[in-house]
Amino acid sequence: MKENRKKTVIKKSSVGYAQCRIIRDNNGNSVDYRFISVNDCFWQLMGLEGSVLIGKTILQIDPNTEKAWIEICGNVALSGESEQFESYSSDSGKYVETTICSTNIGEFAIIIVDITARKHLENALKESENRLIAAQKMAHVGNWELNLETKKMWASEEAFNLYGIDYTSEYISFDLARKSILPAYHDLMDQSLQNLIQQKGTYNIEFELKNQMTGELHYVHSIGSLILNDDGKPWKVSGTIQDITENKLKEEKIQKLNFYDQLTGLFNRRFYEEELIRTDKKENLPLTLLIGDVNGLKLINDSFGHDMGDALLKKAAAIIIEGCPTNAVISRIGGDEFVVLLPRTNGIEIEKMIKRIKARALIEKVGSMHISISFGYETKVREHEKIKEVFKKAEDRMYHNKLFESPSMRGKTVKTIIKTLYEKNKREEQHSHRVSKLCEEMGEALELSEIKINELKTVGLLHDIGKIAIDEKILNKPGKLTAEEQKEIERHSEIGYRILSTVNEMAEMAEFVLAHQEKWDGSGYPKGLKATKIPFESRIIAIADAYDAMTSDRVYRSKMTIKMALEELLANAGTQFDPALVDLFIKKVVLKE
Known part of the structure; x- marks a missing residue:
């Protein structure tokens, strides 16, 4: 049965x-x-x-x-x-x-x-595990486990890769790992684990790790969770370790953008304002604020372009850094303005420092341009003094010094601009000198004062100074200009105005240069002025400029005869030119009747 x-x-x-x-x-x-x-x-x-x-x-x-x-x-x-x-x-x-x-x-x-169902489950788990391992490798995440009872630890292959150590799947002694494999980090790890075990905090640390195989430095982030046994006592710590180098570098870049000036590498205004609050303490007295302003930056930007202006600022920053002590906090707080915080520094030391910077600036150049920086400083010696008032006094002194130093610098810069323009275009130099001579002769024909004649002569010489900022390829183009190129050429009168208006004694002449392309009938540029609204001097320059252009060889055409040029002046009298001045120019300057 x-x-x-x-x-x-x-x-x-x-x-x-x-x-x-x-x-x-x-x-x-x-x-x-x-x-x-x-x-x-x-x-x-x-x-x-x-x-x-x-x-x-x-x-x-x-x-x-x-x-x-x-x-x-x-x-x-x-x-x-x-x-x-x-x-x-x-x-x-x-x-x-x-x-x-x-x-x-x-x-x-x-x-x-x-066992089909079991094998499918095992295979699915294996695939899931493989995907997890692959994802961890892509994210540079490793796993680790520390048995607090046996004092042995295990780590995944990716964790070993981060350290640059040959992989083993076996549990290894934690003491061995601390002393031989991870000697540079065991103090940090010990303290963090102790805090975790005592439940004072969590195991959550970041540190810089040197890969033992490649020697490369990485930033890593490691976290751990405490696992208790059935008796509620600490049993294991399980955690991850991840390479966060890329994120860390991005953070540093953002931090740099937040507190550093991208052009010069100095601190920016935001950092300066925060640092000023931190530095304005009794223990830092005497606290000196030194303010520097680069002379002629706008003039250089207008004349040679912003690349040259940027190079000037970088060079100025380098000169200031070289002349300051190591405890100085140097910031660029505006376009051409620098401020230096100098804790525990008095006026005598500052004067020596300014002399060092200025001596260095005298021998440095950016292209053909000299470097000039005007400085002013004030020292806070008593705790009750307001730091804003100290800054204001330093700034006032800087502007006072700039009144004397900047005009000289601008005058030198204008001379450099003229020299540079003539060096890159000899034809322009010859044209300017001939126009200057024609303007001088017009002044004499009009029986103007000697001062006015000299002014006309000078403005005739400078009327095309704005062409310094025009692309040389456009200036020397043999064929007809495109609409865009013509617009670029037309900028030269405005650029010339901006250059000359920075120099006090040339401010009036700048107005004449601005208007020398205006036409009698109002069809000129840049403002479309008409008839007597156009400055008298500008009307003279327009005639002299046109006559010399017609009677000189150009890259795009041969010169006209004097007769043909005079006929062209007469044909445009009353439309392009002042008719009375055309008549005088022909009779008294060209024909000398």
């Missing part, structure tokens, strides 16, 4: 079961086996009909069965031991776990368990 129940259980089981008998050759070697009995699950897992198996040998059912498989079965039947292994059937698409065990002498059982 029990045997029948046993057979029924086996027959209906969800585990495949087969009883087999070994077939041996004359030498006693196993050469095949025959199925004695099988349950339903077995032949279903094998993908065969049950009746096909009973009484048949494995080679009759599958002639391709490997000899090794038959030998395994024979060894099991003889030894009484068992064998277990996993396999996959492409026919059924199932994973099975097979156990072969001896039952009687010369007989054995084959037990097959369908």
